[in-house]
Amino acid sequence: MIISTIDELGKYEGQEVTVRGWVYNTRSIGKIWFLIFRDGTGLLQCVVVKAEVDSLTFDLEGTLTQESSVKVTGLVRKEPRATGGYELTVKNITVVQIADEYPISPKEHGTAFLMDNRHLWIRSKKQNAILRVRHQIIKAARDFFDNNGFTLVDSPMFTANAVEGTSNLFEVDYFDRSAYLTQSGQLYGEASAMALGKIYVFGPTFRAEKSKTRRHLTEFWMLEPEIAYCDLDENMDWAEKLVGYIVQQCIGKCKREFEVLERDLSKLEAIVPPFPRITYDEAADILKKAGADFEYGNDLGATDETIIGENFDKPVMIHRWPADVKAFYMKRDPNNNELALGVDMIAPEGFGEIIGGGQREDDYDTLVNRIQHHDLPLKPFKWYLDLRKYGSVPHSGFGLGLERVVAWITGTQHIRECIPFPRTMSRLEP
RNA sequence: UCCGGAGUAGCUCAAUGGUAGAGCGGGUGACUGUUAAUCACUAGGUUGGGGGUUCAAGUCCCUCCUCCGGAGCCA
Structure with missing residues (x-):
């Protein structure tokens, strides 16, 4: 099993790798959902397709909260539509911890609040x-x-x-x-x-x-x-x-x-x-x-x-x-x-x-x-x-x-x- | 220490002295290519504390607190 960080992912195009990090955001459109994933070296878009994974993995979309810690295994593909240029087609997701409701949402905040956090x-x-x-x-x-x-x-x-x-x-x-x-x-x-x-x-x-x-x-x-x-x-x-x-x-x-x-x-x-x-x-x-x-x-x-x-x-x-x-x-x-x-x-x-x-x-x-x-x-x-x-x-x-x-x-x-x-x-x- | 600004939902902000609201986030559901996705529904409040004026105060007055950034001082 190859373990990689996001910034090194280009080396493994076409191979199956595991990345370890945190949920940045998720977006669902029904039978496909996107996991925006971060590991401290960058952001990576992971795609979860209903027809290609078991139902437990697919249903995680409803469970994963922002900043939950996960390990994601999947196929590295070049993908111009994804930020960073590479995308992971997910085979499996291992949940390490489901995060409580995260205080910093992907919207604007004041600096006082951000400094408190x-x-x-x-x-x-x-x-x-x-x-x-x-x-x-x-x-x-x-x-x-x-x-x-x-x-x-x-x-x-x-x-x-x-x-x-x-x-x-x-x-x-x-x-x-x-x-x-x-x-x-x-x-x-x-x-x-x-x-x-x-x-x-x-x-x-x-x-x-x-x-x-x-x-x-x-x-x-x-x-x-x-x-x-x-x-x-x-x-x-x-x-x-x-x-x-x-x-x-x-x-x-x-x-x-x-x-x-x-x-x-x-x-x-x-x-x-x-x-x-x-x-x-x-x-x-x-x-x-x-x-x-x-x-x-x-x-x-x-x-x-x-x-x-x-x-x-x-x-x-x-x-x-x-x-x-x-x-x-x-x-x-x-x-x-x-x-x-x-x-x-x-x-x-x-x-x-x-x-x-x-x-x-x-x-x-x-x-x-x-x-x-x-x-x-x-x-x-x-x-x-x-x-x-x-x-x-x-x-x-x-x-x-x-x-x-x-x-x-x-x-x-x-x-x-x-x-x-x-x-x-x-x-x-x- | 001085000058100025601000405290309202988890966050960002609205609200002529007259029933406290929106967007985001959360929850429930729909959707096979989303880019801070979209759409529908839903929960969520001691309006910084205390006092006063008024039939009625988030709003007006007094006072205190906290925060912000500017001056001074410095890197």
């Missing part, structure tokens, strides 16, 4: 496709780092100190002392880069900000490379190479998913390095010309990012920011002490900031001053300062927000559909 929603075509592209993005990123001499380093989730001292963190009880869920693996990434040269951290990060927008989660995944002997310009080289590679890999390997998602691939095909690089000052000019309500010296707002992004058909990197709006660890521009050597990458099509990073301050005394200037306690940073005492070197890195990249590449308007089980202010279940 996220554990079931991920079975649907579109959500399935998004999760597959997410997988491909992660795989491409890891392949990229692996191919370029980076070592994966896992940073701790529990930390004693806030990285930047700005964000609200989740505080947890840690054996009668306070600890925080990490908002970034960067500081540990820097230590690891001094040990291994080129590293990347990949893991979940946590922000307790009361953000309620389509771009925010309280728990999200970040890819954070950190590179020793690397300045801002080289950092931008790595950022554009990484993003370019991820996009091209997805285009090559997720054709079916993009079809389901109705993604305009021409927009993605344009994502080839080099990406445009503009200074903060140049970005401010663009905003001024566009008539945006923007004050020089401030960070960019969400609409500002969209305006900038619309000026380019590739991701755009904005570098050399007013130091006041950036974190304490950013190195100042040697040509202008008011500017920090930071870089943000803005995705096209209004998807906003997907990368933030820069060159790190590598001088011990300067860094001590910055920490004090930001009213941060020195003690928890002692180990971090050690990195500037024992063989300090110029180094840079960045953090890529995985879900935002998934949203952009899949063309999904809301970030909560870009992670299997999103955590937001109001959602801890499912």
Whole structure:
């Protein structure tokens, strides 16, 4: 007996195979009925003809409910009338479980309801496709780092100190002392880069900000490379190479998913390095010309990012920011002490900031001053300062927000559909 | 925290202050090529909670709750 998945079915044309999965839908027209069947790799139409099966199998039409689990055996035939191009003429159906009435019907639903049923929603075509592209993005990123001499380093989730001292963190009880869920693996990434040269951290990060927008989660995944002997310009080289590679890999390997998602691939095909690089000052000019309500010296707002992004058909990197709006660890521009050597990458099509990073301050005394200037306690940073005492070197890195990249590449308007089980202010279940 | 929007059947939504409805989903039946099939019949409601005005409130007023997305902050 041949067992196949739907995506491999073409290999077995003319043969009898068994597929194992779930009922997506049934349609009956009397002495023939159609079983639309899914197995996680695709959809398959199975035809049950009264004259060709025993009555027990034929009568299952009245029994099978949406999402009932079944094994179907039948003959694989090429069939242009069926979606997917192949069809199964059923010989036998084995029922594994008859599902209760399924909450998600094949009609429109509101997102609140669908999020309440996220554990079931991920079975649907579109959500399935998004999760597959997410997988491909992660795989491409890891392949990229692996191919370029980076070592994966896992940073701790529990930390004693806030990285930047700005964000609200989740505080947890840690054996009668306070600890925080990490908002970034960067500081540990820097230590690891001094040990291994080129590293990347990949893991979940946590922000307790009361953000309620389509771009925010309280728990999200970040890819954070950190590179020793690397300045801002080289950092931008790595950022554009990484993003370019991820996009091209997805285009090559997720054709079916993009079809389901109705993604305009021409927009993605344009994502080839080099990406445009503009200074903060140049970005401010663009905003001024566009008539945006923007004050020089401030960070960019969400609409500002969209305006900038619309000026380019590739991701755009904005570098050399007013130091006041950036974190304490950013190195100042040697040509202008008011500017920090930071870089943000803005995705096209209004998807906003997907990368933030820069060159790190590598001088011990300067860094001590910055920490004090930001009213941060020195003690928890002692180990971090050690990195500037024992063989300090110029180094840079960045953090890529995985879900935002998934949203952009899949063309999904809301970030909560870009992670299997999103955590937001109001959602801890499912 | 601020601004705006929304809570009515399992779901998506209607309903001049005057008997709460439709489509989908569910159930029963018809149909040999359906594509979110079609057709007939059928069950299904404490209109988010509390208070008020009124002969009469889903509808008007007050209050609370929840959710949504936008700002801020950020990836």
